[in-house]
Amino acid sequence: MTSPLEGRVALVTGVGRRIAIGAAIARRLAADGAAVFVHSWVPHDAEQPWGADPGGPEGVVAEIRDAGGRAEHVSADLADPAAPARVVDAARRAFGHVDVLVANHARSGAQSLEQLTADELDRCHAVNTRGSLLLAQAFAAQHDGRPGGRVLFFTSGQYHGAMPDELPYIASKGALHQLTGSVAAHLMPRGITVNCVDPGPNDTGYADDATRAWVAAENPGRRWGTPSDTARLVGWLVSDEADWVTGQVIASDGGWSAR
Template sequence: MESGTGFEAVHPDLRDASVFLTGGASGIGAALVEAFLRQGARVAFFDRADASVAVEEMEARTGNRPLFVQGDVTDTPALMAAIDTAATAHGPVTVLVSNAADDTRHDAQEMTEAEWDACLAVNLKPYFFAAQKVAPMMEAAGGGAIVNMSSGSYLMGVPRLSAYVAANAAIMGLTRSLAREWGGRGIRVNAVAPGWVMTERQKALWASPEAVEKHSQRQCLPELMQPEDIAGGVLFLASGAARMVTSQMLVIDAGVSVTG
């Protein structure tokens, strides 16, 4: 992500905010980590991949070094410990971005119970327990913001992603329920549903020229989406600019889906 492009709004209240993000080593997650770093936030992120090189690169680009904790979001005690580590280093977490996901394709007819459980263990369970963990910190700090990364795939009912789509639909339900339950504690809970973003994973596995051409024709804006295109919406929902926005889903998909 390049600074000074004219597309990066500044949210002063995010400076020095304690931000925790899951899945920040690559793709959309890495773009989000860097976006918060550019705001001057104190950012910690949790990922199973080794992000030590990415940390150095992010610091070189932004002048702000993130805290990286390696681990798997399916290991709930490890995730809880990582949040504690972040809070010790940066202060109580007041912004949580749950982003870690696995969109591996599968044939619904052939999917096993173990594969179903594994999909939800990555794509849903950590969203709840990370939120549960940070909620008391946010309440004690006077409030906070949770941004759950869902997916436009559930709005479109994309085939060969039945468990993933189900998890992302559930993320929106979870978002609305927590927003209602925790609003009195000063905690806002929203979701972002990205469309097809051209991450390195997507380009390597599924973004054939034919598939990309077909999808771009469904977009109102024909330009292919990049990870950085998601950052502005997440920063907005995390910031005081969205202080009265909760229980909502922001779709960032270049106009593929119609909501409202």
């Protein structure tokens, strides 16, 4: 039986921690038959309270290869405006072409209105918004019209409820949410779909016990989302079954947004 992504190449950004969403997506797309090119920027993880994963992206690549898949890796700081084109070019040189772009990366900017700085606003915009758009631009430039062209952006839950302590982050993610329809309309004539995923609350090792218990109690499903939940949605959106779905913002949150 043919795997749904056999013969296709997926570029997945933000694959720095084996417990997190990017790694789950990379594993899922590889299991579905895609060759996977993963991007990471470990220094960002090292700056966060949860820290960098000692096994990191190399561990994800090793897992995929050990399971019989094809995977390569590049490290790049997407705050550099030249980095998105370099990442796409590296993926193309590794595998010949790129069919799928999953722009999963994110800079976390936790500042309230009183704490807000222009520097953090600029950094979140550069990585999250500008970086994703420039990745899409470079991806589209190398896409040769073959079936299966896919772009996925990632947003957050700012459109479902207030996130007053994460203003730089939600400003950049809200921009991606609103950009999705316009980029989708532009690329659909070329056979490329563009959608945006809101993964909802995912337990990737950053929450304390009180937060973990509160989210589980508030969610109609009585649990947190998992990276595998998000990866299943991504796997469908980049498959042929979703070739008529574009310009959408889709939440995978177990009803969190409807509570």
